Amino acid sequence: MQTQSQVLRTQVKADPRLILANTILHMSCTELQEAIDLELLENPLLERSEDEYCEKCGEPPARCKCHLPLPERRVMEDGVPDRYESGTSVAASDYSDPLGQIEQRPTLGEHLMWQARAVAETRLHKIIEFLVSCLNHSGYLTVSVEDVVRILGVPAEDVEAALAVVQSLDPIGVGARDLRECLLIQIRALERDEEQQPHPLARAMIEDCWKPLSSNKIGALAKILQVSQEEAEEGVAWIRKTLCPHPGENFREPWETDRHRSEPSIRPDVLVSYGDDGSLIVTVLDHERTQLRLDAEYTRLLRQMQADPGSFPEAERKALNEYWMRAHMFMRSLGQRKELLLRVTECILEHQEAFFRSLNPHDLAPLTQTNIAAMLHVHESTVSRTVAEKYLQMPDGDVVPFSFFFGRATNLKQMVAELIEAEDRRRPLSDQRISDILKERGYQVARRTVMKYREELNILSTRQRALR
Incomplete structure (x- = not known):
């Protein structure tokens, strides 16, 4: 005899919005542009933001007759922005991407x-x-x-x-x-x-x-x-x-005599520059093809459907709503990516200001992604995704990966090498003594860690150095 029963159980499922946000957050600049190109092909509600549109009539400035000042951001009736543009982005007149002026080599x-x-x-x-x-x-x-x-x-x-x-x-x-x-x-x-x-x-x-x-x-x-x-x-x-x-x-x-020495072009995601008063300014860069907005015609049609749903077939209303939700999720994820990049860079700048001022690797302070996560009150994996495959342009124009600022081992290795270089040849420093000196300078480094760095630098042990 067959019986039916109801069972209540709890099941954890990942939120699609969270999955999309984490995916976009982990993307490099090139991968982000490819993802935007793909989304533009699949979602008719999205288009590139090249010209400003009037909030009242939805027309570009050339056809607008409202004579109203154009806002930086327009919001739909339910409070969702219909434009993805960060307030921290750089205008084309303020930032010129030198890579965009390089002639593309023939394949x-x-x-x-x-x-x-x-x-x-x-x-x-x-x-x-x-x-x-x-x-x-x-x-x-x-x-x-x-x-x-x-x-x-x-x-x-x-x-x-x-x-x-x-x-x-x-x-x-x-x-x-x-x-x-x-x-x-x-x-x-x-x-x-x-x-x-x-x-x-x-x-x-x-x-x-x-x-x-x-x-x-x-x-x-x-x-x-x-x-x-x-x-x-x-x-x-x-x-x-x-x-x-x-x-x-x-x-x-x-004529390309140095082709064998050429390296792939790198586009910085963040720019650190000096302000007029000498302060350091963090700017998240907007490269070409990354600014999006909702299509004006589809936006107008969506509002008509919301005002008079009975005049449109249910299938059309459902399809357009799905596209709108997808566009909203995508643009919000882009905004979150820029916001996190800005916050992480500001934390790095605050912690490494001495280095940004001097540009001397000796001024790099120990810093980990765990420290950044604690300061921002986010999970360490979020910081890891934010800085993965991302690059920062220094005030002097050099472009470095974000991982450069978390290379504590590199800085400590250099300190170990300098201490050994300056030691008394007749009484070389032991690994424990080097560890104690680094602790006095504020670096908690164990003796076995000093030994590991010394071996990686191909430096002899204390006894072997004394015999020389």
């Missing part, structure tokens, strides 16, 4: 297509463009000729001709299907070069002795090619030094 694909359009027949351009899109980061082709014929529906002869064009382009070696073919392409190019000729044994080693060459069996190479051991070693050394196994990774324009 490997763009570089190859620019050459191909100049040397290849027009009928092959489509095939070449497809082949270039199938190159991996190292410049190797990831599809077979048969796959290209099947996908594009073109003759195999045209695909082979297009591939030959790709393999003749700079950087030499791209378009190869394996390492052996890549090296042979480079050998053939050198053979056509009158100024630089390949090693006389290089082609034979790659073409006829690939297995012993790839296994680095010099004796077998010498025996097959009937040369001495020294000649075989010389040929292998030339191949390793001259030929490139990853031509795509070494791509750079001829």
Whole structure:
């Protein structure tokens, strides 16, 4: 016999608003822009905030006839802001992002297509463009000729001709299907070069002795090619030094002599600068494409639905309300992210003001994320998410990660090294004595911690230093 009963139980579920807020809080500047772009594609109620709109008529200044001053922030009837803009953001006239003025370097694909359009027949351009899109980061082709014929529906002869064009382009070696073919392409190019000729044994080693060459069996190479051991070693050394196994990774324009030393661009999230009175000012930066607002037309339609719900189908009202709630949650999370960034930076500035004034690493005071969490009355994980992958621009223009201010170990290591450097060589300091000196300076460091820092700095023990 089946029976039914009701059971009451408590179950903990994460609030979607909290999940979204924590996700956005943890994002770096680049990840945040990607998340905003995705949300703009999926939510029709959101749009970028590029121009101010009149509060009364909802029109831009060019079409507004109300002649009313535009507010910095508009609020809907239920108290929810319809614009995400922080009061701490920097106007474009006050902060110029130098990275926005840097010319974007061409990609490997763009570089190859620019050459191909100049040397290849027009009928092959489509095939070449497809082949270039199938190159991996190292410049190797990831599809077979048969796959290209099947996908594009073109003759195999045209695909082979297009591939030959790709393999003749700079950087030499791209378009190869394996390492052996890549090296042979480079050998053939050198053979056509009158100024630089390949090693006389290089082609034979790659073409006829690939297995012993790839296994680095010099004796077998010498025996097959009937040369001495020294000649075989010389040929292998030339191949390793001259030929490139990853031509795509070494791509750079001829005038870019320092491409191998270039680093990814970093955009600061927070700016610390001097005010007119010499005080330090904290500013959370608003980069391009991060300011949002509710679409004026959808906002007007939502208000009409709230005023006269019977005039609209229930499905439309439900869908628009869901989009509005989603937009509200997203913009509020963005605002919370900026507010937390501002509060955390202000705490760091208050604790490290001496360093910001002198910019001397010796003035860095011990600071942990736990200290910041206690000062802000938030959980330590919240502070960790706030500073993760975030960067701060110093008053002198240098950009440092937020983790720089929590690197207590780095500062203490430097102190340990300085104490040992200044010690009496006849009576070197013991680890315990160094620990006591640091405690006198206000740093609670155990003897075993001093020993760990000393070993990481490759500094000898007290007894070993005394023997020197």
